[in-house]
Amino acid sequence: MATRNDRDNGRRSPARAARRLAGAAVTATLTATLVSVTTGPAEAATTCAGGVSIYGVLDDGRLTYSAINPATGDLAKVLVGQDLGFEPKAIATLNFNTVLVTSTSGALYRVDIRTNKDSLDLANAPVRIADSGWTHDKLTYDGHGHLYGTTAAGLLLRYNVTEAKPAGSQHIGARTEIDTGFVLKTLTATGDDRLTATTSDGRLLDYTISGANSWKVNKLKADGWSGFDQLVSPGGGLYYGRTSAGGMYWYKDANPTDGSGSDISYHLDDPVNTSGWSQKLLSAQPNTYTCTTSVDTVDRDNIAAVKDAGRKLMNDHESAWANSTQWSCLERLWDRESGWRWNAQNPSSGAYGIPQSLPGDKMDTAGDDWRTNPLTQIKWGLSYIDGRYGSPCAAWNHSESHGWY
Incomplete structure (x- = not known):
């Protein structure tokens, strides 16, 4: 993001009831590594939809596919496919029928899925798209064109993915070294240039990545997450x-862009499963679960009301911003950019909405209603400012000196 162009309750089934009892039985053994907290209040006027698709690899090299009901945590489907034919090391799901897998020898393979409906079948043998160099210990794809990987030494790398089925370096390139110090136990993408990770000492961390040496980390939880050796997310705060x-x-973050873990709901008494997930690698398909905030809490054409909502959202996003100085910077910034109009569009660049996202659909990480909902646009804009500049006044100062932010 170095330039403006980058801104761009029903009845429980018997199986589920039994699972809940089993989960309760093991809760005592998990408390040393999994911290139970009181479920926080759900975000008002928010609706969520979609599914959860998870690919995995067993110890014997066979590919697996699992589907989970995001509303109940129920396991809906498990399918086991064929042996990939090499020893996998890291996995990242690009889309519903394309998975990237590295080998222990450093090769990169594209795995094409023919079907995962009633059986898990490949369209062809895994395609070797790179012979060497892919020695990452973890991979994850954010669903917005960026593939992330870490090395054992803690270097975080980002690659641009330009095709749904990449054939090689011509489609996976622009290698960027973000920074060192990313020695993580697990890593998953949760949105556009947004990563969530756990550490061996149990911290749950949220990263927003802007580019080389430009990133921010929020500590969602200080401890309690060391018991996991795999963490995946389909988006939407799940x-x-x-x-x-x-x-x-499974866990649900009511507001996954606020940099706070205080609103994460835990389900230790009702897990997806208490055993059986034996895959050595797991990867969720990104952006299959999304949440949107209703616009009926503010008149979108009433600029004063939109600004009032914007100030409340700014204060909630970061307590250090909850002052008149930061608000003045944000108000002036978006006065200049869009006049705080939800449908503002730059006729030259196509930048859209209150924060003038370019392209506009980058805001879909904050909600499917990004085209028409000023609250969704504001949430995305605050997250962008936080990750890129650290504060509204820093963004305003950059806009003053460069003419864009």
Whole structure:
């Protein structure tokens, strides 16, 4: 993001009831590594939709596919496919029928899925698209054109993915070294240039990545997450953690862009499964679950009301911004950019909305209603400012000196 152009309750089933009892039985053994907290209040006027698709690799090299009901945590489907034919090291799901897998020898393969409906079948043998150099210990794809990987030494790298089925370096390139110090136990993408990770000492971390040496980390939880050896997310604030014993637990962050873990709901008494997840690698398809905020809480054409909502959202996003100085900077910034109009569009560049996202659909990470909902646009804009500049006044100062932010 170095230039403006980059701104761009029903009845429980018997199986589920049994699972809940089993989960309660093991809760005591998990408390050393998984911290239970009181469920926080759900975000008002927010609706969520979509599904959860998770690919994995067993110890014997066979590919797996699992589907989970995001509303209940129920496991809906498990399919086991064929042996990939090489020893996998890291995995990242690009889309519903394309998975990237690295080998222990450093090769990169594209795995094409023919079907995952009633059986898990490949369209062809895994395609070797790079012979060497892919020695990452972790991979994850953010669903917005960026593939992330870490090395054992803690270097975080980002690559641009330009095709749904990349054939080689011509489609996976622009290698960027973000920074060192990313020695992580797990890593998953949760949105556009947004990563969530756990550490061996149990911290849950949220990263926003802008570019080389430009990133920000929020500590969602100080401890309690060391029990997971795999963490995946389909977006929308849903996290799934797999324990070394094969249990799968699920969590919901009511506002995944606020940099706070205080509103994460835990489901330790009702896990997806208490055992059985034996895959050594797991990867969720990104952006399959999304949440949107209703616009009926503010008149979108009433600029004063939109600004009032914007100030409240700014204060909630970061307590250090909850002052008149930061608000003055944000108000002036978006007065200049869009006049705080939800449908403002730059006729030359195509930048859209209150924060003038370019392209506009980058805001879909904050909600599917980004075209028409000023609250969704404001949330995305605050997250962008936070990740790129650190504060509204820093963004305003950059706009003053460069003419864009």
